[in-house]
Amino acid sequence: MPDNRFYVVDVFAREKYAGNQLAVVLGASSLTMEEMQRITRETNFSEAAFVESEGIRGDGYDVRIFDPIEELPFAGHPTLGTAFVIREHLREDRPDEIPLDLGVGRIPVRVERDEAGNERFWMRQIPPSFEETFDRSLVARVLGLDEEDVDGRYPVRFVSTGLPTVVVPLRTLEAVRRAETNLEPYYEELVEPYGNLNLLVFAPETYEGNDLNARVFADCAGVPEDPATGSSNGCLAAYLVEHDYFGADEIDVRVEQGYEMDRPSLLGLRATRTADGIEVHVGGRVIPTMEGRLV
Incomplete structure (x- = not known):
């Protein structure tokens, strides 16, 4: 199996080891769909995300999300956690907006800072x-x-x-x-x-x-x-x-x-x-x- 970097983050957490765990795998274009599904099961988390584009494609990043059973067109905490990993590890400029291209289409994620300086990631979901x-x-x-x-x-x-x-x-x-x-x-x-x-x-x-x-x-x-x-x-x-x-x-x-x-x-x-x-x-x-x- 190829040598891919991965990062584990806690999403919607106020401290480490709370919130919802997520594994984000970079360079995922080298992986098959079956490998992505098996890696997701290996993590034993509710979902894992796979960034297929190391650099921005057009004006977004191609991302696939899996739960232990199947690929998902969209999921919330993987969207925010993946945007965080891209911003921290693929973008030296650390922009305040990261657009992700998911199964449901383009989901923009923006970064806001509260009065204490804590960063929060916000996604606009598709119309309900x-x-x-x-x-x-x-x-x-x-x-x-x-x-x-x-x-x-x-x-x-x-x-x-x-x-x-x-x-x-x-x-x-x-x-x-x-x-x-x-x-x-x-x-x-x-x-x-x-x-x-x-x-x-x-x-x-x-x-x-x-x-x-x-x-x-x-x-x-x-x-x-x-x-x-x-x-x-x-x-x-x-x-x-x-x-x-x-x-x-x-x-x-x-x-x-x-x-x-x-x-x-x-x-x-x-x-x-x-x-x-x-x-x-x-x-x-x-x-x-x-x-x-x-x-």
């Missing part, structure tokens, strides 16, 4: 699509919850900004903690009729004074639970505006995730209703942890 709504009784069965745990003021909705997600509003943090995938109805009633999808549950109660707490389950991708999910949280951002969860056409909120996995994560969600639809941005910090080479 809103599809089926589901009965509370169905998702309660799938998640091992009581129907009353699901907040009936808002719909359970199939949303996609590149990676399909069923967004489930729950009433309490205690209900979020109890949620777990009941595999038989999950596959029979959701995956078989609608294809591979994530399940995102959220509630307005939180551990650390943020705006929302969320968990994401992706058993169909070989990831029973994900510690920080930029794609599904992009769907959540669009959902919050579409269904007036905060009573506003523009939101800027903080979502905590991963606490039940001991991988606390913090995601920033921004969404705005415009004449052309809902524009979604998801952001967070990226912290490097390891580097090496494939042999």
Whole structure:
């Protein structure tokens, strides 16, 4: 196998060894699709990313993303983590915008700095699509919850900004903690009729004074639970505006995730209703942890 550099980063983390782990492999044009899939499984992370272009092509970088089961057209934390690695290791000028060419098309990633000087990476996701709504009784069965745990003021909705997600509003943090995938109805009633999808549950109660707490389950991708999910949280951002969860056409909120996995994560969600639809941005910090080479 070729000698490729790789970097491991924690995305949506506030410190090392939190957030969502990602391996980013450079020089990936030398690898076959089968090798990329096997490397992803070897990492035992929820996803790995592969930068096929060492230099910029046109005005973007060609990137492929895999989970343990398959190649993905888009995923959130791999997009931000890959932009970080490109900026740190392929660009001496360290620009504040890195455009990535993914399966869903061009995704621009911008760098912002907070008052403390911490850099946060923000991606603009593709316009959301809103599809089926589901009965509370169905998702309660799938998640091992009581129907009353699901907040009936808002719909359970199939949303996609590149990676399909069923967004489930729950009433309490205690209900979020109890949620777990009941595999038989999950596959029979959701995956078989609608294809591979994530399940995102959220509630307005939180551990650390943020705006929302969320968990994401992706058993169909070989990831029973994900510690920080930029794609599904992009769907959540669009959902919050579409269904007036905060009573506003523009939101800027903080979502905590991963606490039940001991991988606390913090995601920033921004969404705005415009004449052309809902524009979604998801952001967070990226912290490097390891580097090496494939042999």
